[in-house]
Amino acid sequence: MSYIWVHEDAMRLDHPVFQAAGGSAQPVFIWDTQEHDKRGYSFKRRVFIYESAQALNIPIYAGEPHEVLSALSDGSVLYAADTPDPYIQQILAELGRYQDVVKIGTEDLSHIPANADMGRFFRFWNKAKKSALTASWEKDEAGHIIRTERHRS
Amino acid sequence: MVNLLDKQRVESTQPFTVALLEQSGREAVFKRVRELSPNLPASDRAVGELKGGRGGAEQCLDAIDPVKYGSSRNHLDGAVTQLSPYIRHGVISMGEVRDRALKLSTPKQAEKFIQQLLWREYWQRIYTAHPERIWQDVEAYKTGFSPEDYADNLPRDILEGRTGVGCIDGFIAQLLGTGYLHNHARLYLAGYICHWRRVKWQAGAQWFLAHLLDGDPASNNLSWQWVASTFSHKPYYFNLENVDKFSGFNVDTRPETNAPLAGSYETLFARLFPNLEPSR
Known part of the structure; x- marks a missing residue:
């Protein structure tokens, strides 16, 4: 059985990682006290995260994610939402030495040239504005704008 | 050690009991989180009003009201x-x-609302491309000071919300008590810490x-x-007049309790950044 690691940067069930993993994959959340302590999270932050995890109605485990995921997946394919978080990236990289790890990103709001100037926000905004202000239903799967007529529900 | 915590399904409830059950449900969560967090100080007990989860x-x-948000x-x-x-x-x-914003309003009306979403995307893109920038200075300070001129740690009076500056102490109380601060209040508090108290932004x-x-490491740290x-x-700073303009009636903006913030921008600039040429 393949698994989906639902981590603290992507706590929803309609994330594209679910479609990629398929309906038979088992999603799990891991409560990581050690990392919360390391990050200095207050009680209120932990409560919010716990409530968000609980609302997913998926199994929640406590422990170090690397250890939990190794024990659960036992060499099977592991899926996870992609994230820039170095801690999560490190865990996925370590697991990837022994099993297939598939990281799935989400579509950006905006589409900008690869060489766009990111030095200041408003330079980015000027490039990103048109695509960002276009709703998903007006774009194709690649994010390209397919029509300009607006649809209202 | 792997420990399965919770596979319980969400209970269905009758409408008249929802509020009561939700309250007791939160208390059960508080208890569980406390059990799972043995290293948290007992004094750390505040919880936010916002409840986690899709609901x-x-x-x-x-x-949301994108038009009202914009103004x-x-x-x-x-x-x-x-x-x-x-x-x-x-x-x-x-x-x-x-997409919800664009169902409720035109792209032009929703522009300010969506622009704020794009700030997050901008920070995330930088986080992805340059993770080292989250904790390292991206550029040099433009304050006339070097990093060594800034304290490494927050003073106790800031940590405890006892700076003696009325609006600042109010913002700290809200931060510690609820886990939420309006973005403008975050800027005021950050500006006070960096420029009035000269503490490193990392702290x-x-x-x-x-x-x-x-x-969020990207949005927070890069802001x-x-x-x-x-x-x-240039450094972001403000004066009491600005706080008063944007704060409504719930923030203490009395001059007598906010003396360090009072004054014109020119006066404050000269006081906060004495090594720079006058500007603004």
Whole structure:
């Protein structure tokens, strides 16, 4: 059985990682006290995260994610939402030495040239504005704008 | 050791008992989180009003008003959404939020609202491309000071919200008590810490990450760098008149309790950045 690691940067069930993993994959959340302590999270932050995890109605485990995921997946394919978080990236990289790890990103709001100037926000905004202000239903799967007529529900 | 915590399904409830059960449900969560967090000080007991999970996100989403947001977002009592903790933890996608805004208003009307979403995307793109920038100065300070001139740690009076500056202590109380601060209040507090107290932005950023329900390394830390001037072309600072203009009636903006913030921008600039040529 393949698994989906639902981590603290992507706590929803309609994330594209679910479609990629398929309906038979088992999603799990891991409560990581050690990392919360390391990050200095207050009680209120932990409560919010716990409530968000609980609302997913998926199994929640406590422990170090690397250890939990190794024990659960036992060499099977592991899926996870992609994230820039170095801690999560490190865990996925370590697991990837022994099993297939598939990281799935989400579509950006905006589409900008690869060489766009990111030095200041408003330079980015000027490039990103048109695509960002276009709703998903007006774009194709690649994010390209397919029509300009607006649809209202 | 692997420990299965919770496979319990959400209980169905009759409408008249929902509020009571939700309250008791939160108390059960508080107890469980406490058990799971043995190293947390017993004194750390504050919880936010926002409840984690999709249901809370949908309540916030149903209440958005992109047009009103555009005209009032800088005011501390403006029509802000409180969606940020849900977006930060991926409980709801930014695409869903953007699409809802565009169902409620025209792209032009929703521009300020969506621009704020794009700030997050901008910070995330930088985080992805340059993870080292989250804790390192992106650029040099433009304050006339070097990093060595700034304290490494937050003073106790800031940590405890006892600075003696009325509005600042109010913002700290809200941060510690609820895990939420309006973006403008964050800028005021960050500006005070960096420029009035001359503390390294990293210390303030770490403190915010501990408490803000939406604390995100990219949005939070790079915004701190924007305030500090290590990721902007000038330091962000403000005066009491500005706080008063945007704060409504719930913030203490009396001159007698906010003396360090009072004065013109020129006066404050000369006081805060004495090594720079006068400007602004």
